[in-house]
Amino acid sequence: MDALITQLQRQFRDYTISLxxxxxxxxxxxxxxxxxxxxxxxxxxxVLTLFFEDCVKLISNMARALDQTTGNVDYSKxxxxxxxxxxxxxxxxxxxxxxxxxxxxxxxxxxxFEGCVRCLQQVDIEYKTLKTKLxxxxxxxxxxxxxxxxxxxxxxx
Amino acid sequence: MGMETESQFHVLAVDDSLFDRKMIERLLQKSSCQVTxxxxxxKALEFLGLRVDDEDPNVLSTSPHIHQEVEINLIIxxxxxxxxxxxxxxKKVKESAAFKSIPVVIMSSENVPARISRCLExxxxxxxxxPVKLADLTKLKPHMMKTKLKKESEKPAKEEESEVSKPEIxxxxxxxxIEILPLHQELxxxxxxxxxxxxxKRKAMEEVISTDRSRPKYNDITTSV
Numbered sequence: 001m002d003a004l005i006t007q008l009q010r011q012f013r014d015y016t017i018s019l020x021x022x023x024x025x026x027x028x029x030x031x032x033x034x035x036x037x038x039x040x041x042x043x044x045x046x047v048l049t050l051f052f053e054d055c056v057k058l059i060s061n062m063a064r065a066l067d068q069t070t071g072n073v074d075y076s077k078x079x080x081x082x083x084x085x086x087x088x089x090x091x092x093x094x095x096x097x098x099x100x101x102x103x104x105x106x107x108x109x110x111x112x113f114e115g116c117v118r119c120l121q122q123v124d125i126e127y128k129t130l131k132t133k134l135x136x137x138x139x140x141x142x143x144x145x146x147x148x149x150x151x152x153x154x155x156x157x
Numbered sequence: 158m159g160m161e162t163e164s165q166f167h168v169l170a171v172d173d174s175l176f177d178r179k180m181i182e183r184l185l186q187k188s189s190c191q192v193t194x195x196x197x198x199x200k201a202l203e204f205l206g207l208r209v210d211d212e213d214p215n216v217l218s219t220s221p222h223i224h225q226e227v228e229i230n231l232i233i234x235x236x237x238x239x240x241x242x243x244x245x246x247x248k249k250v251k252e253s254a255a256f257k258s259i260p261v262v263i264m265s266s267e268n269v270p271a272r273i274s275r276c277l278e279x280x281x282x283x284x285x286x287x288p289v290k291l292a293d294l295t296k297l298k299p300h301m302m303k304t305k306l307k308k309e310s311e312k313p314a315k316e317e318e319s320e321v322s323k324p325e326i327x328x329x330x331x332x333x334x335i336e337i338l339p340l341h342q343e344l345x346x347x348x349x350x351x352x353x354x355x356x357x358k359r360k361a362m363e364e365v366i367s368t369d370r371s372r373p374k375y376n377d378i379t380t381s382v
Binding site: 028046088 | 266
C-alpha cells in the first residue's frame with residue numbers, strides 16, 4: 001500500500017508542477033491553497049466550482065453580446081463580462097484564461113469583431129481544458145487519500 | 158498559537174461579486190477576523206446603521222437602531238460597484254460623525270494611480286490590488302488596532318494586548334501581534350520590504366503590477382503620473 005501511496009504522491013507532485021510549468025496555473029493558485037485548512041477543507045474545490053460556473057455564464061453573455069444578428073454589437077457589454085472573467089481567473093490563478101482575457105479586453109476596447117470572436121472561442125477552449133486538468137488533479141488527491149496517504153504540499157520552484 | 162483574543166476584529170467586506178465575496182471572506186477568516194459580507198455600498202451603510210434618506214440619498218442620518226453591539230473594526234470594499242462605488246462609500250463613511258473613525262480599505266482589480274491617490278486622499282488606509290493575498294491582510298491589523306486603542310482609552314476594558322503600548326506597529330512582521338502563516342512569511346518576505354526601504358519602493362513603483370500589491374500613503378505616485 002505504501003508503494004502505491006508513494007507512486008500516487010509522486011504523480012500528484014509531477015502533475016501539479018507540470019500545470020505550473022505549462023502556464024495553466026500561476027502562484028495565485030498557490031495562494032488559494034493556503035486558504036484551505038481543516039476548518040475549510042473544500043475551499044479550493046468550492047472556489048473552482050464557482051469559477052467554472054462563472055465561465056459558463058460569462059462566456060454565454062459574451063456570445064450573446066457578440067451576436068450580430070440582433071443588431072449592433074455592444075462592446076461595452078462584452079467588455080463588462082470579460083472584465084469579470086479576468087477578475088475571477090486572476091483570483092484562482094488560471095493563468096492562460098486570464099491572459100486571454102487581457103487580449104480580449106483590448107479587442108473590445110478597439111471594437112475589433114474578429115478579434116473578439118477569436119478570443120471568445122479560445123477562452124471557451126481554455127477554461128474547459130483547465131477544468132479537465134484540475135479534475136484529474138483532484139482525482140489524484142482522492143486516490144491518495146483513499147489509499148491512506150496524505151496529499152503532499154508541492155513546492156513550486 | 159499566540160493571542161486568541163476574546164474580542165476578535167470584525168470586518169465588513171463589501172463587493173458586488175459573489176466570487177470575490179467568497180474570496181475575501183475566507184482571506185479574512187484565515188487572518189482570524191470575523192467577517193460580514195454585503196453586496197453593495199448601500200447595504201454596507203445599512204448594516205452600519207446609517208440610514209439613507211429615500212428622497213435625497215445625499216442626506217445621511219443615523220438610524221435610531223444603531224448597531225452598537227456590532228463593532229466594526231474595518232471596512233474593506235471593492236472600488237468598482239454598480240450604484241455606489243467603493244469611493245462613494247468611503248466618502249460617506251468619512252463624512253459621518255459616528256463612523257469616520259472606522260478604517261476603510263479599497264480593493265480594485267485595476268491599477269490606476271489617479272484612482273489610488275484619490276482614495277488615499279479621501280481617507281482610505283490602504284489600497285489593495287486584486288487578487289488580494291493573505292500577506293496583504295497582515296497590513297490591516299495596525300489599522301484595526303487603532304480603533305481598539307480608542308475604545309481602550311474610553312472604557313476600562315481588560316484586553317490582554319500588550320502591543321497596545323506599541324503605536325508604531327507598521328509593516329513589521331511581529332509574530333506576537335499578527336497571526337500570519339509561516340508559509341507566506343517566507344514567500345512574501347520580499348514583498349513586505351518595499352514599505353521600508355526607499356530603493357525597493359522605487360522598484361515597486363516601476364513594476365507597478367507585479368511586485369507591490371498594496372499601497373499605503375505614498376505621495377510619489379502622483380508625480381510620476
